[in-house]
Amino acid sequence: MTDQDLPLCKGDVLTIIGVTKDPNWYKAKNTVGREGTIPANYVQKREGVKSGEKLSLMPWFHGKITREQAERLLCPPETGLFLVRESTNYPGDYTLCVSSEGKVEHYRIIYHNGKLTIDEEVYFENLMQLVEHYTKDADGLCTRLIKPELMEGTVAAQDLFSKSGWALNLKELKLIQTIGKGEFGDVMVGDYRGTKVAVKCIKHDATAQAFIAEASVMTQLRHTNLVQLLGVIVEEKGSLFIVTEYMAKGSLVDYLRSRGRSVIGGDCLIKFTMDVCEAMAYLEANNFVHRDLAARNVLVSEDNIAKVSDFGLTKKASSTQDTAKLPIKWTSPEALREKKFSTKSDVWSYGILLWEIYSFGRVPYPRIPLKDVVPRVEKGYKMDAPDGCPAAVYDIMKQCWTLEPAMRPSFEALKENLQLILDKELYL
Numbered sequence: 525m526t527d528q529d530l531p532l533c534k535g536d537v538l539t540i541i542g543v544t545k546d547p548n549w550y551k552a553k554n555t556v557g558r559e560g561t562i563p564a565n566y567v568q569k570r571e572g573v574k575s576g577e578k579l580s581l582m583p584w585f586h587g588k589i590t591r592e593q594a595e596r597l598l599c600p601p602e603t604g605l606f607l608v609r610e611s612t613n614y615p616g617d618y619t620l621c622v623s624s625e626g627k628v629e630h631y632r633i634i635y636h637n638g639k640l641t642i643d644e645e646v647y648f649e650n651l652m653q654l655v656e657h658y659t660k661d662a663d664g665l666c667t668r669l670i671k672p673e674l675m676e677g678t679v680a681a682q683d684l685f686s687k688s689g690w691a692l693n694l695k696e697l698k699l700i701q702t703i704g705k706g707e708f709g710d711v712m713v714g715d716y717r718g719t720k721v722a723v724k725c726i727k728h729d730a731t732a733q734a735f736i737a738e739a740s741v742m743t744q745l746r747h748t749n750l751v752q753l754l755g756v757i758v759e760e761k762g763s764l765f766i767v768t769e770y771m772a773k774g775s776l777v778d779y780l781r782s783r784g785r786s787v788i789g790g791d792c793l794i795k796f797t798m799d800v801c802e803a804m805a806y807l808e809a810n811n812f813v814h815r816d817l818a819a820r821n822v823l824v825s826e827d828n829i830a831k832v833s834d835f836g837l838t839k840k841a842s843s844t845q846d847t848a849k850l851p852i853k854w855t856s857p858e859a860l861r862e863k864k865f866s867t868k869s870d871v872w873s874y875g876i877l878l879w880e881i882y883s884f885g886r887v888p889y890p891r892i893p894l895k896d897v898v899p900r901v902e903k904g905y906k907m908d909a910p911d912g913c914p915a916a917v918y919d920i921m922k923q924c925w926t927l928e929p930a931m932r933p934s935f936e937a938l939k940e941n942l943q944l945i946l947d948k949e950l951y952l
């Protein structure tokens with residue numbers, strides 16, 4: 525209404541920069557830097573998605589429970605209350621249980637040639653699509669599905685992302701072109717309300733579930749050197765879109781390999797080293813362990829800022845993890861041996877990442893067969909300094925590769941050390 529007001533639209537993300545004398549108004553800044561006052565009751569605080577309960581895309585799926593257990597769960601009766609369980613009589617099939625007019629009906633969901641069906645007329649790719657279909661229309665069932673009976677200990681991921689302000693609107697997202705292939709789906713460049721964004725598109729329901737965890741970790745983190753989550757779209761049919769800031773220069777390892785020594789100077793290498801260290805010190809301070817730190821998981825922005833990404837394995841410090849999928853050459857001996865992941869195991873990986881940076885993207889432990897890496901490392905073997913690597917930087921690598929985790933430096937200490945190297949120009 526006045527010059528001081530900041531115009532805003534539904535879905536905008538604003539930063540509150542101050543209060544005013546009137547508690548009903550905030551001073552705020554929008555994404556293009558314009559400042560002004562906004563009415564406090566028009567905005568919702570965006571919060572980290574933290575839940576003691578499991579975030580699920582299929583909270584109505586109860587796994588292997590019996591017919592009787594299902595009937596107890598759907599009591600007291602409420603028409604349209606439903607759940608899905610694994611079929612006890614037909615292993616591999618599922619059963620849709622729906623309450624209707626005081627009775628529970630059980631429909632067999634047949635798994636046939638990779639598709640699911642109840643009536644052998646309409647077929648679905650997955651349970652989410654099936655539930656979505658019968659939520660819209662009874663289509664021969666006793667009632668349409670109205671309310672999910674939630675599995676104990678789970679919450680609907682969709683609901684939690686909307687409540688915490690992280691759900692984006694699919695209609696406002698334009699997918700433009702594929703820029704990368706992740707393990708489980710394409711990474712695309714897109715446009716969200718005029719901002720260039722990167723979008724991880726995960727199609728399959730089972731995989732989407734795993735990425736929900738990655739997205740919820742990302743809602744809790746905010747740092748210039750971490751790839752920023754912008755929001756999440758959970759489609760009813762089971763696709764998941766994770767929208768992050770767009771990193772124009774791609775992964776650090778490709779950046780180093782494609783440009784090489786002749787283009788990238790020592791000042792640039794030490795800057796990347798510092799950028800990653802800043803991000804890791806932030807994770808350290810907040811008790812997050814990354815577990816998959818490597819140059820392939822660091823991205824470079826248009827203005828050459830390195831940012832850590834791929835929080836797929838990132839967890840609060842206390843949790844454990846299965847070791848089968850770990851990148852051997854980046855993972856510390858104690859993490860490989862005893863699953864002991866900690867900030868200190870991230871420090872080990874950081875040392876390997878430093879080696880990657882100063883060798884312009886070479887694969888670590890060159891000429892050593894993969895099976896020999898762990899036994900040699902356990903005996904105290906350390907890689908040589910890459911050609912032209914400043915002594916002060918190689919010294920840091922070696923500190924990171926101390927076999928005893930407790931003796932490795934913290935990221936906070938590494939930051940100070942790197943600052944000294946910068947100040948004394950020991951990086952050239």
Ligand code: AMP
Binds near residue numbers: 768820
């Ligand atoms: P990821 O599955 O996260 O390892 O991503 C696969 C590839 O997609 C990366 O190596 C990058 O080349 C690209 N990519 C991922 N995220 C982004 C992003 N935020 N901005 C630009 N490119 C990205």
